[in-house]
Amino acid sequence: MTEPRIVIVAVPPENAGEVVADGLKRYPRSIVVDVTSIKTKVVAKVRTLSADQGRFIPTHPVAGREVGGPASAQGDLFEGRVWIITPLPENQGADVQAVEDLILSLGATPHRMDPATHDQLFARTSHFPQILSTLLAGSLLKVEEGVELSGQGLRDMTRLAESDSKLWSQIISLNSEPLLRSIADFKSLLIELEVALSKMDHESIVEIIRKGQEGRKLISGKHGGKPRNYMLFHIVIDDRPGVLGELFALCGEAGVNVEDLDLEHSPNQETGLITIAIAPEQDEIFASALKDKGWRFHRSGGLV
Known part of the structure; x- marks a missing residue:
């Protein structure tokens, strides 16, 4: 049987090193890649189990979701996403290029960095946000009513x-x-805010919020590029079948491209709010089309 050019290991992080080593042994002429969000520990495990690390190329597609399983699969999951490659000194340039070609064929953008830098970055930008979300949600269990x-x-x-x-x-x-x-750094920020609140130091509180706004601008925008200024249309929608279809049909009729959108619908309300981001030059065109059809909306500028 002909060996595959590339073998992809997609297993939980604690098993990745062993499965990669097994793949290197089972397919002695194939490139083996993993897709875990941890790199240094996986690389270290492979080094202890295999003498053939030259064909192992660690990778990390930045395209995860909060749900799993086959029923949650998406055919366009990697479109416009960054896919990290952390090449090892033993890797051959042609093999790394083959992996990058695969990534490009899936619609993603390859980006190289070393394993340690990867783990430090994603501790801050992915793993720590997960912990914050988890702790915040867990704290709601102490709220007796009103959540x-x-x-x-x-x-x-x-x-x-x-x-x-x-x-x-x-x-x-x-x-x-x-x-x-990352936790230690965040604790210092919480203490800074706690001190400012206890002293009713308004200027310090404003500065803390301002830094948050500046940090938000560093996050990539659409398709992983730099955030761009768009016109944001905040449109009231009724809770009835077909309303979103009507709105998107109007966008098409007006020739307006939807760059991004966000939908907000609170329980026990008969209306929701959809925010649509469009290019600034299409501002008046879209506003006129909405007014002609009687949609209720207001506009603001924003980064997407």
């Missing part, structure tokens, strides 16, 4: 808390050292 009245902000911030607990316990345990540094 059901919460708005979209709380739903957004606790979405990650639905993630698989077994998988995430492995991730944060295997990346514990960088994660502990």
Whole structure:
């Protein structure tokens, strides 16, 4: 039987090193890649189990979801996403290029970095946000009543808390050292805010919020690029069948491209709010089309 050019190992992080080593043994002429969000511990495990690490190329597609299983699969999961490659000194350039070609064929953008830098970065930008979401959601168990009245902000911030607990316990345990540094840094920020509140130091509180706004601008925008300024249309929608179809049909008729959208619908309300981001040059065109059809809306600028 002809060996595959590339073997992809997609197993939980605690098993990845052993399965990669097995793949290197089973397919002695194939490239073997993993797709875990932890790199240094997986690489170390492979080094202890296999003398043929040159064909192992660690990778991490930044395209996870908070749900799993075949029923949650998406054919376009990697479209426009970043896919990290952390090449090892033993890797051959042609093999790394083959992996990058595979990534490009799936619609993703390859990006190279070393394993340690990867783990430090994702401790801060992925693993720690997961912990924050989990802890925030868990704190709601102490609220005796009224949680059901919460708005979209709380739903957004606790979405990650639905993630698989077994998988995430492995991730944060295997990346514990960088994660502990992120926790320490965040604790210092909480203390800074606590001190400012206790002293009613308004200027310090404003500065803390301003830094948060500046940090938000560093997050990538659409398709992983730099955030761009768009016109945001906040449109009231009725809770009835077909209303979203009518709105999107109007966008098509007006020739307006929807760059991004967000839908907010609180329970026990007969209306919702959809925010549609469009290019600034289409602002008046879309506004006129909405007015002609009687839609209720208001506009603002924002980064997407």
